[in-house]
Amino acid sequence: MGDLPVPNTLQIKSYKGDYKAEFVENALAEVGKLPIDKTQLIVDSLVYELYKKQFEQYLGMHKKIFIVASEDNKNLDQISSYIFELVKHEVKIDHTLVAIGGGIIQDITCFIATTLFRGMKWAFIPTTLLAQADSCIGSKSSINVGEFKNLVGTFNPPAWILIDLNFLKTLKSAEIYSGLGEIFKVHMIKGIEYFEKALQAYDQLRQSPDILKSFIQNSLIFKKEFIELDEFDKGPRNVMNYGHSFGHAIESATNFTIPHGISVTIGMDMANFQSYKMGRIKEEQFLKWHQGLALNYKAFQAVIIDLNLFLSAIQKDKKNIGKTLSLILVRDVGSIEKIAVANDQLFKDNCSMFFKQYFNEVC
Numbered sequence: 363m364g365d366l367p368v369p370n371t372l373q374i375k376s377y378k379g380d381y382k383a384e385f386v387e388n389a390l391a392e393v394g395k396l397p398i399d400k401t402q403l404i405v406d407s408l409v410y411e412l413y414k415k416q417f418e419q420y421l422g423m424h425k426k427i428f429i430v431a432s433e434d435n436k437n438l439d440q441i442s443s444y445i446f447e448l449v450k451h452e453v454k455i456d457h458t459l460v461a462i463g464g465g466i467i468q469d470i471t472c473f474i475a476t477t478l479f480r481g482m483k484w485a486f487i488p489t490t491l492l493a494q495a496d497s498c499i500g501s502k503s504s505i506n507v508g509e510f511k512n513l514v515g516t517f518n519p520p521a522w523i524l525i526d527l528n529f530l531k532t533l534k535s536a537e538i539y540s541g542l543g544e545i546f547k548v549h550m551i552k553g554i555e556y557f558e559k560a561l562q563a564y565d566q567l568r569q570s571p572d573i574l575k576s577f578i579q580n581s582l583i584f585k586k587e588f589i590e591l592d593e594f595d596k597g598p599r600n601v602m603n604y605g606h607s608f609g610h611a612i613e614s615a616t617n618f619t620i621p622h623g624i625s626v627t628i629g630m631d632m633a634n635f636q637s638y639k640m641g642r643i644k645e646e647q648f649l650k651w652h653q654g655l656a657l658n659y660k661a662f663q664a665v666i667i668d669l670n671l672f673l674s675a676i677q678k679d680k681k682n683i684g685k686t687l688s689l690i691l692v693r694d695v696g697s698i699e700k701i702a703v704a705n706d707q708l709f710k711d712n713c714s715m716f717f718k719q720y721f722n723e724v725c
């Protein structure tokens with residue numbers, strides 16, 4: 363955006379000590395320098411297939427386990443099979459687990475690193491836009507239990523992160539939109555002017571790697587402010603869940619047909635719609651932002667979202683207290699805050715109205 367410093371290395375303060383996220387040209391070559399007898403790689407199978415040559419060149423001798431990045435594989439039921447594989451590779455407490463993949467591989471690796479031998483070192487090479495711009499910092503890991511998404515988890519940051527933008531070249535467009543959704547989220551939390559600049563840069567973000575890089579850097583800088591203030595998500599960091607209560611309910615109601623960051627984009631639009639219906643922002647404001655946000659989810663507007671499944675999922679959101687929904691909404695021009703909203707007919711009608719207006723079909 364030109365008005366903020368964008369360092370190639372970002373240092374983040376954590377309860378475990380500082381850690382660094384560094385932009386590099388060839389992350390796999392860097393990982394190749396790690397000692398073979400002290401490193402275990404946990405690799406996204408698709409990333410391995412796409413970058414086989416580089417893996418063979420730099421990491422041919424390193425021990426690896428491969429995981430297909432799916433929500434089913436990010437389930438507690440599967441964790442023991444990954445641990446058995448690591449044990450077969452003679453994993454020891456002084457080894458470093460290196461995750462190479464997106465948020466799914468990150469969550470699995472972080473969870474294992476926190477619990478195996480009561481804790482070991484882990485590091486991360488994020489290969490999706492979402493992981494590079496958002497999830498790689500912040501310490502969280504979440505694992506699904508049965509049909510319940512992200513039900514168990516830990517706070518444990520990686521020892522270091524290497525961000526290699528070359529990985530983004532092979533991402534499917536839906537995964538790019540998904541990452542952009544989280545970039546929009548963190549820009550909105552920083553301030554409406556940042557959010558509007560990000561929306562205006564929408565075409566450039568998809569066309570210019572340099573512009574995309576500066577938005578990734580800024581997203582990490584903005585997120586860093588919140589996680590350093592509230593690493594355990596007890597207060598100020600809650601606003602990072604903007605778009606997420608609605609977004610998670612959409613993911614659940616559509617059986618994860620819509621990638622996470624795109625569901626979050628729809629979720630932000632719904633949060634703004636709800637804010638407008640509650641008189642917190644003007645209709646013109648909602649409509650202006652809607653035009654930008656809808657660009658990021660238009661490829662998924664034909665997906666059928668079952669209103670009842672959506673409502674039942676949002677009611678179960680883990681952030682709710684009692685029967686009241688805990689939502690992150692916007693107000694006037696500039697503030698974003700956590701609000702208790704009654705799960706009443708009015709809320710349901712607003713959700714129904716949003717889906718009817720902006721999605722092709724709703725059961």
Ligand SMILES: NC(=O)c1ccc[n+]([C@@H]2O[C@H](COP(=O)([O-])OP(=O)(O)OC[C@H]3O[C@@H](n4cnc5c(N)ncnc54)[C@H](O)[C@@H]3O)[C@@H](O)[C@H]2O)c1
Binds near residue numbers: 467469530
């Ligand atoms: N721990 C956190 O803080 C946090 C934050 C946000 C999301 N998440 C979790 O992360 C998951 C979503 O992660 P994600 O969006 O990064 O993607 P992902 O890990 O689900 O991967 C998405 C798809 O992209 C593929 N892929 C990965 N890298 C690729 C590359 N370079 N080229 C081509 N294809 C590639 C994967 O194989 C997969 O098919 C969800 O489970 C979500 O709950 C965690």
Ligand SMILES: [Zn+2]
Binds near residue numbers: 544606622623626
């Ligand atoms: Zn998210």
